[in-house]
Amino acid sequence: MIVGIDLGTTNSLAGIFRNGKVELVPNVFGDYLTPSVVGLDDDGELIVGKLAKERLVTKPDLTVSQFKRFMGSKHPIQLGERTYQAEELSSFIIRKLIEDTERYTGEKVEEIIVSVPAYFNDAQRYATKLAGQYAGVKIDRIINEPSAASLAQKMNNEMEDQAFIVVDFGGGTLDISVVESFDNIVEILAIAGDNRLGGEDYTAAIAQEFLLVNDLNKDFISNEFYYKVLVESEKAKLTLNSQDEVQLSVADQDTQYDMTLSYKRFYEISQPLLARVKAVLDRALFDANHSHVHADDFVLVGGTSKLRLVQEFLSFCIGQAVTTTDDPDLMIAKGCALVAGIKERQGEVRDLLLSDICPFSLGVEVVGDKYSPIIERNSSLPSSRVERYYAQSLGQTQLRFNIYQGERMRASENLLLGSLVVDVPENYQDYEAADVRFTYDLNGILDVEVTVLSTGQVCSKIILQDSINLSEEEIAKKKAELEKYKINVQETEVYRYLIERADRLYSMILGVERENLMERTRFFEQEVAKASLPHLPKLYDEFSAYLDRLERGDRAYYER
Numbered sequence: 001m002i003v004g005i006d007l008g009t010t011n012s013l014a015g016i017f018r019n020g021k022v023e024l025v026p027n028v029f030g031d032y033l034t035p036s037v038v039g040l041d042d043d044g045e046l047i048v049g050k051l052a053k054e055r056l057v058t059k060p061d062l063t064v065s066q067f068k069r070f071m072g073s074k075h076p077i078q079l080g081e082r083t084y085q086a087e088e089l090s091s092f093i094i095r096k097l098i099e100d101t102e103r104y105t106g107e108k109v110e111e112i113i114v115s116v117p118a119y120f121n122d123a124q125r126y127a128t129k130l131a132g133q134y135a136g137v138k139i140d141r142i143i144n145e146p147s148a149a150s151l152a153q154k155m156n157n158e159m160e161d162q163a164f165i166v167v168d169f170g171g172g173t174l175d176i177s178v179v180e181s182f183d184n185i186v187e188i189l190a191i192a193g194d195n196r197l198g199g200e201d202y203t204a205a206i207a208q209e210f211l212l213v214n215d216l217n218k219d220f221i222s223n224e225f226y227y228k229v230l231v232e233s234e235k236a237k238l239t240l241n242s243q244d245e246v247q248l249s250v251a252d253q254d255t256q257y258d259m260t261l262s263y264k265r266f267y268e269i270s271q272p273l274l275a276r277v278k279a280v281l282d283r284a285l286f287d288a289n290h291s292h293v294h295a296d297d298f299v300l301v302g303g304t305s306k307l308r309l310v311q312e313f314l315s316f317c318i319g320q321a322v323t324t325t326d327d328p329d330l331m332i333a334k335g336c337a338l339v340a341g342i343k344e345r346q347g348e349v350r351d352l353l354l355s356d357i358c359p360f361s362l363g364v365e366v367v368g369d370k371y372s373p374i375i376e377r378n379s380s381l382p383s384s385r386v387e388r389y390y391a392q393s394l395g396q397t398q399l400r401f402n403i404y405q406g407e408r409m410r411a412s413e414n415l416l417l418g419s420l421v422v423d424v425p426e427n428y429q430d431y432e433a434a435d436v437r438f439t440y441d442l443n444g445i446l447d448v449e450v451t452v453l454s455t456g457q458v459c460s461k462i463i464l465q466d467s468i469n470l471s472e473e474e475i476a477k478k479k480a481e482l483e484k485y486k487i488n489v490q491e492t493e494v495y496r497y498l499i500e501r502a503d504r505l506y507s508m509i510l511g512v513e514r515e516n517l518m519e520r521t522r523f524f525e526q527e528v529a530k531a532s533l534p535h536l537p538k539l540y541d542e543f544s545a546y547l548d549r550l551e552r553g554d555r556a557y558y559e560r
């Protein structure tokens with residue numbers, strides 16, 4: 001079967017298309033969202049998801065998160081004794097989601113559809129494909145996240161004709177697309193984005209304020225302490241959705257640090273981030289030539305679009321109240337599941353067509369650091385265009401093409417994707433010339449073909465930063481190596497999660513509750529170790545409720 005996967009920076013989820021409709025896949029906790037966190041447990045076994053997330057605070061050296069930000073780069077990510085590439089860690093997430101899906105459906109997963117931020121470049125998309133290959137499945141189709149959300153919206157609206165503005169605001173990225181839908185066609189008109197802006201930045205802004213208020217400096221505190229501050233800041237951020245003020249308090253060693261943060265102050269410290277949201281919105285609307293913006297057109301997806309601050313700011317920008325409708329966390333996965341359904345040619349989704357675009361311009365450098373775009377941003381996919389370029393001096397024996405992505409006038413200010421060099425005959429009478437063809441496929445992967453006019457010689461290449469361009473053998477080798485890492489056993493996972501959670505809470509609280517917590521955790525651990533117990537689910541519920549109360553800071557509560 002084919003599974004649609006929203007492989008997020010913060011959370012990932014899987015969806016399938018069955019019996020004429022989209023179904024999301026619950027994990028062992030019964031949640032649709034699986035945190036994109038990978039860790040090693042005390043036995044060196046892999047843990048993925050909710051359980052691993054709990055250990056971010058208590059075992060920072062054995063846990064990693066947010067690695068999607070490094071997709072397609074050589075950046076090494078330290079986990080335990082070795083380093084990993086983002087695509088290797090992502091393959092563990094994919095494996096986990098596939099296991100969950102196979103458990104849920106009883107069917108074997110052979111192929112996946114994965115969504116990526118529209119702003120992902122070639123290298124990032126290629127790395128995403130690698131992650132799938134490492135996980136042992138085929139990724140035939142990569143789809144832009146906002147486009148997936150658009151498809152889901154089209155389904156939700158029962159195929160009514162509509163124009164909409166999809167704001168996809170996740171943990172690390174923002175994409176805004178303007179979409180038109182008519183009959184069975186969903187057409188993306190324009191996309192604008194910022195792939196360095198997300199919910200984590202709002203959390204970091206609060207953490208920064210916390211340090212400032214407490215006269216602390218990030219460079220001089222332990223990683224562990226900073227994580228605790230981040231966890232507390234994240235909680236505060238969510239609390240401010242429904243309250244006008246929130247208390248933060250974090251303990252380090254035996255000192256307690258505090259801050260009171262008002263919603264108003266949060267708005268103030270978020271100004272630079274909000275200005276960037278506005279810039280992206282303006283660019284998307286401008287590119288789509290979309291002027292009559294109505295609040296009903298907005299489709300908000302991604303966790304950060306649930307931020308009261310973001311909704312109020314968008315409302316302020318257009319002078320009407322913008323709110324979320326459908327569950328913003330699930331839209332992209334639903335869209336991916338729809339694509340899976342389309343691919344499997346199931347029932348009524350068969351005829352749904354998506355017309356997607358390329359969100360950035362692609363071109364080459366010409367002499368003097370000038371940028372010559374070949375495919376302009378917002379061209380529809382697939383797209384193929386050719387331009388002719390001439391040698392600059394007589395007697396030249398090579399033509400070099402530096403390939404860039406971006407919108408800046410100076411070539412060097414854009415993102416260099418790669419280079420291609422072709423030989424030309426040494427000629428002192430005419431200037432040699434070559435045709436450069438850019439072909440951009442449905443997955444957003446670029447193929448460059450250079451034809452030398454005088455000789456007819458053709459040179460073609462999929463452009464990638466050389467770092468991650470792997471051969472089939474290298475991929476197979478890597479896959480075999482990664483397969484040796486087993487993901488932890490499912491049945492005990494929910495119990496282990498509670499113990500990890502208790503451990504994290506223990507590190508955050510002080511005083512008499514600590515002892516109580518320790519005792520209760522020991523007891524729970526012993527009961528779990530006995531493993532044969534019919535009353536474990538009940539114990540689980542009780543212990544879980546107790547931890548919930550602790551987490552809420554319901555400190556007046558004591559038992560036993």
Ligand code: ADP
Pocket residue numbers: 007008009010011012169170171172173198199200234237238241301302303304305306307308329
């Ligand atoms: P990604 O697609 O990057 O995995 P998500 O769409 O899951 O990200 O969004 C994760 C981000 O959303 C996190 O930064 C989280 O803090 C934020 N978030 C989740 N729920 C809420 C909420 N109710 N209000 C505000 N922010 C939220």
Ligand code: MG
Pocket residue numbers: 006008009145170171302332
């Ligand atoms: Mg997302």
